[in-house]
Amino acid sequence: MNWDDESDDRIVAAAADGEDTAVEAALRPKDLGEFVGQEKVRQQLDLVLKAARQRGATADHVLLSGAPGLGKTTLSMIIAAEMGAPIRITSGPAIQHAGDLAAILSSLQEGEVLFLDEIHRMSRPAEEMLYMAMEDFRVDVIVGKGPGATAIPLELPPFTLVGATTRAGLLPPPLRDRFGFTGHMEFYAPAELERVVHRSAGLLDVEIDTAGAAEIAGRSRGTPRIANRLLRRVRDYAQVKADGVITREVAATALQVYEVDARGLDRLDRAVLEALLKLFGGGPVGLSTLAVAVGEERETVEEVAEPFLVREGLLARTPRGRIATPAAWAHLGLVPPQQGGGGTSGQQGLFGA
Numbered sequence: 001m002n003w004d005d006e007s008d009d010r011i012v013a014a015a016a017d018g019e020d021t022a023v024e025a026a027l028r029p030k031d032l033g034e035f036v037g038q039e040k041v042r043q044q045l046d047l048v049l050k051a052a053r054q055r056g057a058t059a060d061h062v063l064l065s066g067a068p069g070l071g072k073t074t075l076s077m078i079i080a081a082e083m084g085a086p087i088r089i090t091s092g093p094a095i096q097h098a099g100d101l102a103a104i105l106s107s108l109q110e111g112e113v114l115f116l117d118e119i120h121r122m123s124r125p126a127e128e129m130l131y132m133a134m135e136d137f138r139v140d141v142i143v144g145k146g147p148g149a150t151a152i153p154l155e156l157p158p159f160t161l162v163g164a165t166t167r168a169g170l171l172p173p174p175l176r177d178r179f180g181f182t183g184h185m186e187f188y189a190p191a192e193l194e195r196v197v198h199r200s201a202g203l204l205d206v207e208i209d210t211a212g213a214a215e216i217a218g219r220s221r222g223t224p225r226i227a228n229r230l231l232r233r234v235r236d237y238a239q240v241k242a243d244g245v246i247t248r249e250v251a252a253t254a255l256q257v258y259e260v261d262a263r264g265l266d267r268l269d270r271a272v273l274e275a276l277l278k279l280f281g282g283g284p285v286g287l288s289t290l291a292v293a294v295g296e297e298r299e300t301v302e303e304v305a306e307p308f309l310v311r312e313g314l315l316a317r318t319p320r321g322r323i324a325t326p327a328a329w330a331h332l333g334l335v336p337p338q339q340g341g342g343g344t345s346g347q348q349g350l351f352g353a
């Protein structure tokens with residue numbers, strides 16, 4: 001299986017796949033009240049937007065940073081809705097020339113929200129044009145080439161730029177400084193994801209009990225997009241194999257079918273952990289050796305599997321190589337060699353609690 005494009009294959013991928021895109025529109029919270037969690041960002045944004053509304057002004061530019069699937073697009077739509085403004089959605093990779101950006105900026109209406117996803121992936125010239133547009137609501141359109149080229153200034157209506165990035169650290173400081181408000185989106189707590197699951201189940205018209213929602217939430221890697229995707233797969237299972245109602249047992253059995261374990265690890269994550277524990281006694285082992293052992297590319301192990309394993313405190317990256325933590329041994333039901341001698345005994349169900 002090719003894991004390189006995360007979104008293609010993994011049920012626990014944080015990036016959107018084709019089916020997500022279609023369903024997500026229906027599941028998006030429409031206002032700040034419906035938006036679950038992210039209390040700090042929500043409160044701060046609420047103030048920014050209320051104040052702008054009271055002044056009858058366009059809201060300040062907003063930068064949202066955080067991992068994929070945490071609700072940056074959703075929040076940008078909510079900002080537009082709260083301001084009663086239309087929204088235009090585009091992304092950094094789609095703006096490769098300054099002219100692309102000039103065309104978008106010059107067609108904005110007054111007060112419009114421009115959502116620029118993956119803003120860190122814009123081209124340099126476009127980025128420089130954006131500086132002036134954000135600060136002075138003006139761009140210089142260059143006409144002609146070489147010594148005869150002239151800059152024609154173009155006034156823009158006031159607008160709100162909402163930039164989204166997974167890598168705030170990659171933004172050049174002049175761009176970062178031009179945002180009036182920066183909100184950092186955190187991974188969601190299980191109780192918050194439970195609320196997301198309940199809300200989505202209601203919208204999808206699926207019956208689910210509290211324990212069923214908790215089971216899905218616990219396997220969703222802190223990410224609402226994954227919670228919604230797992231819910232849809234569990235709904236399929238409940239419909240085909242059970243009476244349509246999602247209970248803890250139905251959710252756990254369904255997700256076992258999809259190889260998502262109690263902590264949200266999938267087959268690749270577990271293969272990496274198992275190799276680290278069973279073949280290398282918990283490490284330290286070099287990344288390349290570990291990748292060969294699981295039959296994957298180095299980059300796949302490093303970029304696709306490891307970030308979540310590190311975040312979960314199951315694996316650590318050290319200068320001497322990768323090492324497993326005591327929690328990794330416990331999660332796979334294995335005994336560390338120093339304590340138990342065998343290292344691979346006592347394996348229990350990987351899908352257990």
Ligand SMILES: Nc1ncnc2c1ncn2[C@@H]1O[C@H](COP(=O)(O)OP(=O)(O)OP(=O)(O)O)[C@@H](O)[C@H]1O
Binds near residue numbers: 014015029070073
């Ligand atoms: N706080 C939330 N409450 C309820 N649902 C949410 C919340 N955040 C996100 N979702 C749901 O998760 C899905 C993904 O959210 P969204 O597209 O906004 O994420 P994103 O951060 O923009 O992802 P990407 O960076 O990949 O574009 C949507 O279906 C949305 O409804």
